[in-house]
Amino acid sequence: MVNLRTVQAHNAALKSLAPGIVAVFVGGTSGISLSTALAVARHTSSPKIYLIGRSQIAADTAIASMKTINPSAQPTFLQTDISLLKNVDSVCAEIAAKEKRLNLLFMTPGYLTLKGRDETAEGLDRKLVLHYYARMRFVANLLPLLTAAAQDASVDANARLSRVVSVLDPHVSVRAGGSGTLDFSDLSLKHTFSLNKCGAHASLMGDFFLEGMAQRHPHTSFVHTYPSGVATGVMRELPLGRVLSAVLKPLLSTFLVPVQESGERHLFAATSGRFPPKAEGDGVQGDVAVGSNGTKGSGCYWVSWDGEVFPANEKLEKTRGEDAVVKVVQHTEEVFKRVCDEGKTYP
Incomplete structure (x- = not known):
């Protein structure tokens, strides 16, 4: 476990980064994403922070908090519903029109639901879009800006930052005896949907x-994190969710990571040199994490809530051995081509 004091000391030293770090927070008006955005405001100089979400009221509150923490912060809210990939493309185009580089892409969108498959106008399940397709579309669209940040000659090489963080759970598919497998014949779950299968x-x-992107884009690092239990209000979209949250929160509080601590720990995951891009991690000695494929400094890392990487897992290794990286990337690019480029529904 990375000690919280170590995390806080690292974050406090982020003032050494060049002023004007540019960060995008998808799902950024609440929960872990907002907490991490507030930590960026707290620990960096003149950050430009883009919050992407649906609620203008929540965004106004978030922006006021940021300006209180750091008057030099430059927060911007971009309102959209990212359950449609066409909206992801629009908001990414808006960011690209304003920025020449991007240091951090941080993503937490998703929701709890008891519904079955809930298909959008683009032919994809809404939950799977928020937890996967929309996130990866942000990655694909914003990688040119992330690459530009990694190669920014105006910034000292030791202070450059180009990182993607997706908050979900790298090991959810093997928890409680899960199989850790993918249905390669129906990756979009068009025909075999269940909530459990969707989560996996x-x-x-x-x-x-993300592992595939780390191979293709060696100057950007990619982190998939497990946040553990955090009191974020995520139950609000369930029937009686607000009531359940009010009842359960006091009972579970001793087992939950405080939301501000989660933000500090996720800022560590988003900026620490322990998780370097592949181009910098090859052959580096010292405190560099083992990547998701078992190679130290591989550029892609599966990180637990406490800052440590997950150990190798036989089930996931078997799935990787079935050409999972190639098949997942190919499928995802096919979805993007059909839905985003051709304007059709999938499949």
Whole structure:
């Protein structure tokens, strides 16, 4: 476990980064994403922070908090519903029109639901879009800006930052005896949807897509994190969710990570040199984490709530051995081509 004091000391030293770090927070008006955005405001100089979400009221509150913490912060709210990939493309285009580089892409969108498959106008399940497709579309669209940040000659090489963080759970598919497998014949779950299968697919496809991006884009690092239990209000979309949250929160509080601590720990995951891009991690000695594929400094890391990487898992290794990275990336690019480029529904 990375001691909280170590995390806090690292974060406090982020003032050494060049002023004007640019960060995008998808799902950024509440919960872990907002807590991490507030930590960025607290620990960096003149950050430009984009919050992407649905609620203008929540965004106004978030922005006021940021400006109180750091008057030099430059927060911007971009309102959209990212359950449609066309909206992801629009908001990414808006960011690209304003920025020449991006240091951090931080993503937490998702929701709890008791519904079955809930298909959007684009032919994809809404939960799977929020937990997987929309996140990876942000990655694909914003990688040119992330690459530009990694190669920014105006910034000292030791202070450059180019990182993607997706918060979900790298190991959810193997918890409680799960199989850790993917249905390669129906990756979009068009025909075999269940809530349990959707959770497993979103997690595993996120694992392997980010691993593929780390191979293709060696100057950006990719982190998939497990937040553990955090009091974020995520139950609000369930029937009686607000009532259940009010009842359960006091009972579970001793087992939950405080939301501000979660933000500090996720800022550590988003900026620490323990998780370098592949181009910097090859052959590096010292405190560099083992990547998701078992190689030290591989550029893709599956990280637990406490800052430590997950150990190797036989089930996930078997799935990787079935060409999971290639198949997941190929499938995802096919979805993007059909839905985003051709304007059709999938499949």
